Amino acid sequence: MNSPRHSALVRVTHWLTVVSFVALLVTGLEIVISHPRFYWGETGNVNMKPLFTIPIPSSRDTVPTGYGYVMPDQNGWSRYLHFESAWVLVLTGLVYAIASLLNGHLRRDLVPERGQRSLAAHWERMRQYLQRRRPGADETSSYNVLQRTTYLLVIFVLFPLVILTGLALSPSFNASVPFVVNSLGGRQTARTLHFFLTWALVVFFVVHVAMIAVSGFWARMRGMTTGTTATVEPTVAEEEVA
């Protein structure tokens, strides 16, 4: 009996993250529609010059968009769901991060292996992707160096930053921990960064799903759901069972 491709902790926290991330993304975009203008610094409103504007209609008639109509207001439920999903994401992330530190998942599976901690090693693996060479046998049970570095960046840089910039939008959080919003350069800067960080996560999400599609979508989904290792093509494995 093979050991599972992903531990139960990784599988559960992975899917909780997917669900909360999608909810945060959809509700976040709904909230943006009520003011699709972005600013830099502490303050910003329709009487001030924006850093940039997203060319979409707004759900508020006070925002000059150039469109002759106003979108329906979805902010009530969107905001409720945004912050509830944020709790799921933060608590899931905490459980994952603490457990990964304690059980060695971080050191064993995520930190690039000794001898791989160089730009050259990353480039070498990138070339393998670009030349569409099949991954070696060592990658059936382990992440390659590009995966490791990407996952580390997403889990320990992008997600913490998107959470911090989100917290810096909360008036009560800013009252108790003014350091965060002040060191980011103001609340509107935090809002703009929150928006950019979201897109960085969306880029990761798209590439991540594309890579899974290329490497065998259902086998990977099964690996992340039931934990079953699928070292052979799923159809062959099923024939053997039959």
Place this chain on the structure above:
Amino acid sequence: MKPISRRALITSGLAAAGVAGLAAADRIGRRHGLIPPDCRGVYGPGETLTYAAHRLLTRDAMAREFPRSMISKTPFANEVAPPSAEFKKLQAAGFGDWRLTIDGMVAHPMTLSLADLRSMPTHSQITEVVCEEGWSYVAEWIGTPLSGVLREAGVLPQARYLKYFSIQPDWSDSIDIADAHHPQTFLTMGMNDGELPVGFGGPLRLRVPRQLGYKSVKYITRITAIDSLKYQGDYAWFAGI
């Protein structure tokens, strides 16, 4: 009968402990004012976590105050419904007949004119108005802390919320006692060294700077102290996020 498996035993044990734990948390939460009025429904757990976290960790925190140089040159008033006939009549008379009623669970219900409020200690704060839509501005707000008015009215210890009403129909909101007594919660009558303009809530606006702009209701005429609150709104009751 099937023997009880170890897994079933552990699962049901955990479930029972979870239910007991939730019940205990609910009791403690209610006693210490950590449960918001919109704690039920799909979004209840998230709201309860947010509200409880703030009341446990940041009860006395002060909203950020800014230097005078950061006061927005172009604040945004946001739009409100057209003024009611009652408002227009009071406005025509220079708001001399504007009255604020304090009632409900108070020892001394009272009715105050703007002159009465101006004779109370005047404070100012340079704080940011943060709208749930995303925009913001910084202004100086001049008025009298609500806590002083509440002291004079003698809010009874069993009061847990304040509900406050605008002169505009169907416009009211509520805060808990912690925010009611917070030193930055102001009955505001002035803005940036002048009278509070009507667009920004003049003649009387309740400023709650630790929460989003929608809690700072404009044109306040009545504040009532209550011990329980049924909240029905599309937006989260606690807007400190």
